[in-house]
Amino acid sequence: MYKNIKVEAEHNCGIYCLFSNIDDRIYIGSSKDIQYRLNYHFKKLISNNHTNSHLQNFINKYSIKNLDYKILENCLEKELISREQYYIDNNKNLFNISKIAGKVEMNEETKNKLHYSMKGKPPHKNTIEAVKISSKNRIYTSETRKIRSENMKRIRKESNNYNFKGERNNNSKLKDYQVFEILELLNTKIKQTEIAKIYNVSKYCISLIKNNKSYKHIERCSNQ
Numbered sequence: 001m002y003k004n005i006k007v008e009a010e011h012n013c014g015i016y017c018l019f020s021n022i023d024d025r026i027y028i029g030s031s032k033d034i035q036y037r038l039n040y041h042f043k044k045l046i047s048n049n050h051t052n053s054h055l056q057n058f059i060n061k062y063s064i065k066n067l068d069y070k071i072l073e074n075c076l077e078k079e080l081i082s083r084e085q086y087y088i089d090n091n092k093n094l095f096n097i098s099k100i101a102g103k104v105e106m107n108e109e110t111k112n113k114l115h116y117s118m119k120g121k122p123p124h125k126n127t128i129e130a131v132k133i134s135s136k137n138r139i140y141t142s143e144t145r146k147i148r149s150e151n152m153k154r155i156r157k158e159s160n161n162y163n164f165k166g167e168r169n170n171n172s173k174l175k176d177y178q179v180f181e182i183l184e185l186l187n188t189k190i191k192q193t194e195i196a197k198i199y200n201v202s203k204y205c206i207s208l209i210k211n212n213k214s215y216k217h218i219e220r221c222s223n224q
Helices: 034-046 053-062 077-089 108-118 125-136 142-158 176-185 192-198 203-210
Strands: 014-020 026-031 067-074
Touching: 014 034, 014 053, 014 077, 026 034, 026 077, 034 053, 034 067, 053 067, 176 203, 192 203
Parallel strands: none
Antiparallel strands: 014 026, 014 067
C-alpha cells in the first residue's frame, strides 16, 4: 500500500521515474520538488483522478502495488528539461503521453476531470511561488513602466480623497496594488482561474478587470 514518500533535501531536484513491476513500461518526469511530485502522482492514481490516462488505466487494471518509483539522477533546476528529454529519448515503452519534456498533453475528458477536481481548492504553494517569480522577473516596456509610475503617483496623491473607487470602496475585495499585479499576470500564460484562486476572488472578478469593466480608475497598458 502507498505511503507518504520522503526524499532527502539534497536529492529532491532531478529526474525520476514511475515503473511497472509487471512489464517494462516507464514514466519519466522531472521536478525541483521530487517528494511533492511523487506523492502527487500516487495520490491522484489512488483516487482515480490522474491526468495521465496511460498510468491511470494501468493502476485500475493492476493496482497501485504494481507501480514503483526511483530517482534516476539529481541535477540543477536549469537542467531539468534537457535531462528529462534525454531519458525520454532513450526509453521506448513509455507511459508518457507527450514525448516532449515539459509539455503536458491531455484530451478533453482529462481536462474536464482535472478542472472539477481542482474546483474550490487553493493553489499549491509551488504554484503561488512560480507566479511571484514570473512577475518579479518580468521585463517591462517603457510604456508599461511609465503607466505604472503615473498610476502609483496618482494613487498616493489622491489616497485621502479617492471618490470611493477601488480599495477606498468598502465593498472592494482587492487593493489597488493587487489589481496592478493581476493586470501583469493576465499578460502571462497563467489562467484566470488560477489568478482568481491566488487572490481569493471569483474568475468573474478577474474577467471584469481584464475587460476594464471594474477598477477602471487604474489605467491599462495598450496590450491589456
